[in-house]
Amino acid sequence: MAEVTTTRFRVGYALLLKKQRSFIQRSLVNSARERGIDLIRIDTDKPLADQGPFDCVLHKLNCEEWRKQLKDYSIRNPSSVVIDSPDAIRRLHNRISMLEVVLEIEAAELKAGDSASFGTPKQTVVYELDKLKDPTCWSVGLKFPVIAKPLVADGSIKSHKMSLIFSREGLEQLKPPTVLQEFVNHGGVIFKVYVVGEYVKCVRRKSLADISDEKLGSLHGSFSFCQVSNMSSHVKNDETYYKVLEDAELPPMHLITNIARGLRRAMKLHLFNFDVIRDTRVWNRYLVIDINYFPGYAKMPGYESVLTDFFWDVLTKEEARSFDNQKGTVKSVDNSGGGEDEKGDEQDPFQV
Ligand SMILES: Nc1ncnc2c1ncn2[C@@H]1O[C@H](COP(=O)(O)OP(=O)(O)OP(=O)(O)O)[C@@H](O)[C@H]1O
Ligand SMILES: O=P(O)(O)O[C@H]1[C@H](OP(=O)(O)O)[C@@H](OP(=O)(O)O)[C@@H](O)[C@@H](O)[C@@H]1OP(=O)(O)O
Numbered sequence: 613m614a615e616v617t618t619t620r621f622r623v624g625y626a627l628l629l630k631k632q633r634s635f636i637q638r639s640l641v642n643s644a645r646e647r648g649i650d651l652i653r654i655d656t657d658k659p660l661a662d663q664g665p666f667d668c669v670l671h672k673l674n675c676e677e678w679r680k681q682l683k684d685y686s687i688r689n690p691s692s693v694v695i696d697s698p699d700a701i702r703r704l705h706n707r708i709s710m711l712e713v714v715l716e717i718e719a720a721e722l723k724a725g726d727s728a729s730f731g732t733p734k735q736t737v738v739y740e741l742d743k744l745k746d747p748t749c750w751s752v753g754l755k756f757p758v759i760a761k762p763l764v765a766d767g768s769i770k771s772h773k774m775s776l777i778f779s780r781e782g783l784e785q786l787k788p789p790t791v792l793q794e795f796v797n798h799g800g801v802i803f804k805v806y807v808v809g810e811y812v813k814c815v816r817r818k819s820l821a822d823i824s825d826e827k828l829g830s831l832h833g834s835f836s837f838c839q840v841s842n843m844s845s846h847v848k849n850d851e852t853y854y855k856v857l858e859d860a861e862l863p864p865m866h867l868i869t870n871i872a873r874g875l876r877r878a879m880k881l882h883l884f885n886f887d888v889i890r891d892t893r894v895w896n897r898y899l900v901i902d903i904n905y906f907p908g909y910a911k912m913p914g915y916e917s918v919l920t921d922f923f924w925d926v927l928t929k930e931e932a933r934s935f936d937n938q939k940g941t942v943k944s945v946d947n948s949g950g951g952e953d954e955k956g957d958e959q960d961p962f963q964v
């Protein structure tokens with residue numbers, strides 16, 4: 613009788629320790645293992661070329677040396693799927709190019725007859741300190757309050773340090789390059805939309821409170837904050853916070869899935885989330901304010917099965933790897949004993 617072989621897949625991950633601790637949980641490792649997928653840590657102190665081979669590489673490391681190693685690895689291992697291309701991820705490291713993509717997809721994703729619309733808040737970038745301190749240099753179309761955000765969004769602590777600027781004096785302590793974005797009242801709740809390939813999940817999170825015109829009159833200077841939507845245990849125990857969140861109506865799901873699909877295709881990324889607020893000035897209008905590569909998926913309910921399904925799909929289905937039906941490497945697999953069969957070739961090593 614022929615021996616029955618069970619194909620196992622090897623998914624390598626290259627993540628910072630903090631990310632490994634949050635994402636690579638025992639429950640995820642077990643869930644993947646049961647589907648024949650082994651999650652294997654890539655040792656970033658050793659050359660990538662000496663490790664593997666992997667059927668798939670997941671990564672969130674932001675340095676030139678890693679990008680170079682990954683490119684070489686991809687060329688040498690064309691059948692290995694890299695999730696995602698470093699060049700595609702790079703777009704999200706700048707808060708201007710990050711949101712430009714939203715405007716690019718706007719026309720395509722807004723369906724005729726749909727009463728809901730989406731866009732981004734007005735924003736501008738200022739590179740020089742003297743221009744930053746003088747609102748006449750940048751305020752065209754923008755008025756206080758504005759949110760000052762570091763231009764670079766590279767995952768560093770400093771890239772998350774924001775200020776709500778109420779008046780001119782608040783501009784003093786800013787360090788350019790800075791993005792100045794209109795602060796939009798949105799009822800104190802943001803919607804975080806997690807995208808994992810074609811899977812889309814929208815959750816509510818705490819946000820900054822609205823600022824009325826009366827309140828603005830009495831506010832001066834600035835207020836600094838950092839990752840306000842990340843749930844600390846202090847906030848988790850706050851019952852009024854839960855009530856506000858529960859009461860917030862979710863955005864129309866078709867709008868959210870259209871934006872998610874549009875972004876996924878335009879950015880050529882599989883793993884990201886985006887933050888959406890409901891603009892209280894315009895009925896049924898939603899604004900995308902932030903897009904993050906490989907966010908904190910462990911906070912997403914049932915993340916283990918969602919991620920396991922995603923790994924399975926990218927490992928076994930060409931359409932799960934491609935954007936707009938681009939040609940890619942096909943790996944068909946028969947787990948009941950058939951072995952595997954690889955076809956196809958890729959031009960760009962990361963264009964899966
Ligand atoms: N234009 C805006 N109008 C109103 N509130 C905003 C706006 N931009 C940001 N915020 C608030 O500030 C928070 C932080 O902004 P943003 O999401 O851009 O920062 P971040 O550090 O990149 O966040 P993350 O932790 O999701 O990466 C948002 O979650 C939201 O509460
Ligand atoms: O650490 P957490 O689980 O909170 O995940 C956060 C993630 O941090 P990590 O990648 O270091 O894990 C952040 O990435 P960087 O911008 O700092 O690269 C960013 O994506 C946040 O939006 C994520 O929070 P979420 O949007 O899911 O609430």
Ligand SMILES: [Mg+2]
Nearest residue numbers: 841887902903
């Ligand atoms: Mg955000």
Ligand SMILES: [Mg+2]
Nearest residue numbers: 765902903904
């Ligand atoms: Mg962000």
